[in-house]
Amino acid sequence: MNALFQYISTVFKGVGTLLTGMKITGKYVFTPWNNVTQQYPENRDTLKMFDRFRGEVIMPHNENNEHLCTGCGICELNCPNGSIEIISKMELTEEGKKKRAIDQHIYHLGMCTFCNLCIKACPTGAIVMGQNFEHAVWDRTKLTKVLNQPGSKIAQGVKE
Amino acid sequence: MSETKEIIISSDKIHTDQYLVNMGPQHPSTHGVLRLLVRLEGEIVHHIQPHVGYIHSGIEKMCESLSYPQVIHLTDRMDYLSAHMNNEAVCLCVENALQVEVPDRVKYVRTIMDELTRLASHQLWWCVMGMDLGALTTFFYGLRDREHILDIFEETCGARMTLNYSVPGGVMFDIHPNFQKRVKAFITEFRKKLPEYDQLLTGNVIFQERTNDIGYLSLEDAIAWGVTGPSGRGSGFSCDVRKHNPYSAYPLVQFEEKLDTRGDSFARYRLRIEEMHESLHIIEQLIDNIPEGDYAVKMKGVVKLPEGEFYQRVESARGEFGVYIVSDGKKNPYRVKFRSPGFSNLFALNKMAAGHKIADLVAIMSTLDLVIPDIDR
Numbered sequence: 398m399n400a401l402f403q404y405i406s407t408v409f410k411g412v413g414t415l416l417t418g419m420k421i422t423g424k425y426v427f428t429p430w431n432n433v434t435q436q437y438p439e440n441r442d443t444l445k446m447f448d449r450f451r452g453e454v455i456m457p458h459n460e461n462n463e464h465l466c467t468g469c470g471i472c473e474l475n476c477p478n479g480s481i482e483i484i485s486k487m488e489l490t491e492e493g494k495k496k497r498a499i500d501q502h503i504y505h506l507g508m509c510t511f512c513n514l515c516i517k518a519c520p521t522g523a524i525v526m527g528q529n530f531e532h533a534v535w536d537r538t539k540l541t542k543v544l545n546q547p548g549s550k551i552a553q554g555v556k557e
Numbered sequence: 558m559s560e561t562k563e564i565i566i567s568s569d570k571i572h573t574d575q576y577l578v579n580m581g582p583q584h585p586s587t588h589g590v591l592r593l594l595v596r597l598e599g600e601i602v603h604h605i606q607p608h609v610g611y612i613h614s615g616i617e618k619m620c621e622s623l624s625y626p627q628v629i630h631l632t633d634r635m636d637y638l639s640a641h642m643n644n645e646a647v648c649l650c651v652e653n654a655l656q657v658e659v660p661d662r663v664k665y666v667r668t669i670m671d672e673l674t675r676l677a678s679h680q681l682w683w684c685v686m687g688m689d690l691g692a693l694t695t696f697f698y699g700l701r702d703r704e705h706i707l708d709i710f711e712e713t714c715g716a717r718m719t720l721n722y723s724v725p726g727g728v729m730f731d732i733h734p735n736f737q738k739r740v741k742a743f744i745t746e747f748r749k750k751l752p753e754y755d756q757l758l759t760g761n762v763i764f765q766e767r768t769n770d771i772g773y774l775s776l777e778d779a780i781a782w783g784v785t786g787p788s789g790r791g792s793g794f795s796c797d798v799r800k801h802n803p804y805s806a807y808p809l810v811q812f813e814e815k816l817d818t819r820g821d822s823f824a825r826y827r828l829r830i831e832e833m834h835e836s837l838h839i840i841e842q843l844i845d846n847i848p849e850g851d852y853a854v855k856m857k858g859v860v861k862l863p864e865g866e867f868y869q870r871v872e873s874a875r876g877e878f879g880v881y882i883v884s885d886g887k888k889n890p891y892r893v894k895f896r897s898p899g900f901s902n903l904f905a906l907n908k909m910a911a912g913h914k915i916a917d918l919v920a921i922m923s924t925l926d927l928v929i930p931d932i933d934r
Contacts, residue, residue, distance in 0.1 A: 411762035418757045422694055433701055447708075449715035449730065477627035512630035512721045513729060526715065 446528045451511040454481075454504050455527035456544040463552040464545055466523035468499035472515035480509040499545055506532060507540035521555055575603060578915075582611050586689050586919045589929030593906075593918075600914050605907045609900075613933045620893040625651050625860040626724055628893065633719035635897065636931035638678040639873040641670045644723040646880045649804055650869035651725040654862045654884070661806075662850040663727045665843050668806035669740065670722060671871075672836040676747075677706040678874035679829050679836075682926045686826065687758050689923040690767055695758055702750050705743045709736065725860055727853025740844050744837055751833060759830065768822035772909040772921035775820060782905035786876025786898050787832060788925050791825035793818035798872040810842045825924040859888050875899055875926055899931035 425431055437444065446452065458464050468485035486500040502524075516524055524544065534540060575598045581587040590611035596604040616635060620628045625647075632643035645667055652659060684699025707717040713733040714722040722729050758764050774784065779792035789796045797814040799807045815831045817824035862884035870879040876898025883892040902925045910918045 414760045414762045414765075418694075418761055421698075421753050421757050433704060447712045447715070447733075449713070449733070450711060451715040475627075477623055477630055510630055510719070511716060512627075512719075513715060514626060514630070517724075517729065 446530065449526070450528055450530075451513055451526045452530045453506055453511075453527045453532065454509065454515065454524050454544065456502060456524050458546055458549055459552065461552075462546060462549045464499075464523055464549055465521045465552055465555050466499045466502060466545060467521060467551060467555060468497050468502075469520065471518050471520060472524060475514045475518040477512060477514065478508050478510060480505045481515060498551060502544040504542045504544050505540065506542060507537060574598075580915075580918070582608075586922065587929075588685065588922075588927055591903075591927065591929050591932070595915065595918070597915060600916075602910050602913055602915055602918055605910055605918070607903050607906060609903070609932050611933065612929060614930070616934045617893050617895060620890055622889060624888050625862065625890070628890065629723065629725075630719070630721045632895070633721055634930060635895065635934045636873060636875065636878070636899065636928050637718050638681060638928055639674050639875065639878070640718055640720050641667075641674040641722060642871050642873040642878060644721060645671065645805070646869055646871040646873075646878055648723040648725050649871065650867050650880045650882055651860065651862065653869060654865070654867045654882070655725075655860070657726055657854060657856070659727055659854060660850045660852070661848045662852055664806040665847045666728055666732055666852070667723060668810070669840055669843050669847075670720075671805070672839050673706050673709060673740070674720075675874045676833055676836045677703050677710075678926075679833050680706075682829060682874075682923075683754060683758070686923040687764075689919050690764060692758060692761070692764070695754075698750075698753070698757065702747060705746065709739050709743065712736070712739065724853065724856075726856040727851070729853075731852040732847070737844055737847070740840060744841060744844075748837065751830075751837075754830065759827070765823070767917065767920050768826055768924070770821050770823075771913060771917050772822040772825075772924065773820050774905060774909045776818070778905065778908045779820075782908065783901035784876070784905045785901065786872070786874070786926075787828040788825050788902050788905075789876065790815060791817050791828050791924075792820040796877065798870050798877055802870065804869075804871060806843060810839050812839050822921055822924045829926070861886065861888050862890070870896070873898060875928065875931065876902060895934060897931045897934060899925075899927055899929075903927060903932055 435444070456464050456466060468483060470483040470485070473481045473483045482503040483499065484501040484503065485497050487495050488498040490496050513526065516526055575596050578595045578597055580593040580595050582590040582592040587593065592608040592611065594606040594608060595602055614634070616631050619631060623631070629644050629647050632647055633640040636643055680699045680703040684696040687695025710720060711717050713730065713736050714720045774792045776793045779789045779794040784792070784794065785796045793816055795814060795816060800814045812835050815828050815835065817828055862882065864884055864886040867882045867884070868879060870877050877896065878898055879896030881894040881896065882890050885891040906922065906925065910921045913921070
């Protein structure tokens with residue numbers, strides 16, 4: 398008799414624990430304002446990433462198509478997996494001296510691990526992390542980017 | 558007809574052969590590419606032989622060609638759920654070798670980040686544990702709460718999982734102005750949510766039946782197989798590196814090392830839940846007292862370690878994580894060895910699961926909280 402009573406009480410206790418769990422799920426069914434789901438990609442216009450979000454390496458240019466890169470190659474040295482290639486050239490300054498300048502700042506997005514070491518190492522702050530995270534492309538070659546815009550030159554007064 | 562009769566006659570001294578089954582490498586409950594060669598007799602597991610190396614990525618070898626600051630970003634990719642502890646281990650090892658004293662602010666920030674990472678890892682473990690036992694609800698609820706921590710990481714470090722936040726001599730950025738506010742908001746929020754975890758899963762009758770007295774690991778076996786972390790403490794093995802070999806700001810905080818001597822699946826489960834409470838407690842002690850000061854000491858452009866061997870261990874979310882660096886005085890390490898907790902914990906699986914049903918093997922494996930890149934690295 399005692400065993401039977403114990404058996405029945407176990408069954409009821411078991412059902413009770415299931416109901417306790419159902420109470421929690423029920424609470425969230427009827428309070429949908431507790432939901433945290435974001436409707437991506439419908440919310441693209443309002444979706445704002447955090448300032449420090451590491452999406453991709455970019456080189457900001459000002460309105461005169463000028464950037465801050467001197468072509469020193471420190472970012473290339475600091476990159477752990479060879480995502481950055483610097484091709485520099487020699488330019489003549491107004492005084493007639495030879496000076497190193499950036500020809501192409503090649504960035505392989507497909508190899509980048511977004512570790513932020515290049516940005517931390519850059520002495521002039523020429524490269525920063527961009528907020529864009531939608532990197533999917535149809536062709537792998539499109540992941541290789543040239544960061545300095547065509548025809549751009551270094552801004553006045555930037556020294557190594 | 559006569560054949561049937563023969564079988565019936567011989568069934569009173571039934572003899573079945575043992576057979577081998579490959580569980581994985583593409584099995585959903587192995588959480589990655591892990592292959593378990595299971596010797597079964599009917600449904601009973603007799604022996605388990607884990608086969609690792611399916612996603613071996615050669616991280617230790619890659620480290621030999623990288624400089625010390627570059628090594629750190631690779632450790633994110635090993636145990637991606639305790640990324641910050643791994644980063645910190647390498648940083649502490651380099652700092653000890655160079656005898657650099659980091660500012661107090663760095664110690665506090667690193668410890669808070671450690672505990673936030675541990676919380677995020679245990680939350681993910683909890684939801685996956687429920688999912689392995691068929692409770693899909695836990696999966697969504699755990700991930701919902703984890704999202705708050707990942708937002709905190711994203712705001713301060715710039716990444717959600719592969720943080721790369723520690724650098725030799727400090728941290729990469731100063732904490733974000735919103736950091737303290739967000740962490741405090743998270744703690745109040747999560748303190749309310751944590752009892753729901755118990756109501757949803759811990760007390761559940763199906764969960765209780767499937768974890769109590771299943772997967773017993775004795776204290777002797779836990780020590781012999783080097784099972785650390787909550788899995789080892791579930792067998793009563795006091796192995797918390799934060800207590801026994803404190804680093805960063807752990808000497809300054811009050812917390813308890815939770816132990817359980819039962820050694821079954823439920824003990825390991827309960828300890829992780831209790832560790833979440835302890836983590837919240839640790840963060841609460843530190844978050845208001847972050848000292849002012851620099852967030853990093855100025856290091857040389859090229860970090861070179863003196864010749865010799867250096868070892869540093871930290872408590873990651875899965876157990877004891879160790880970094881062993883052999884340096885020959887150059888800017889690259891001569892040899893790096895990572896002692897990953899998942900590798901040792903996995904090989905004690907045979908001791909726990911032998912004699913149980915194959916369905917229990919899934920439950921036991923979840924209580925070990927395996928991360929496959931941590932095992933294979």
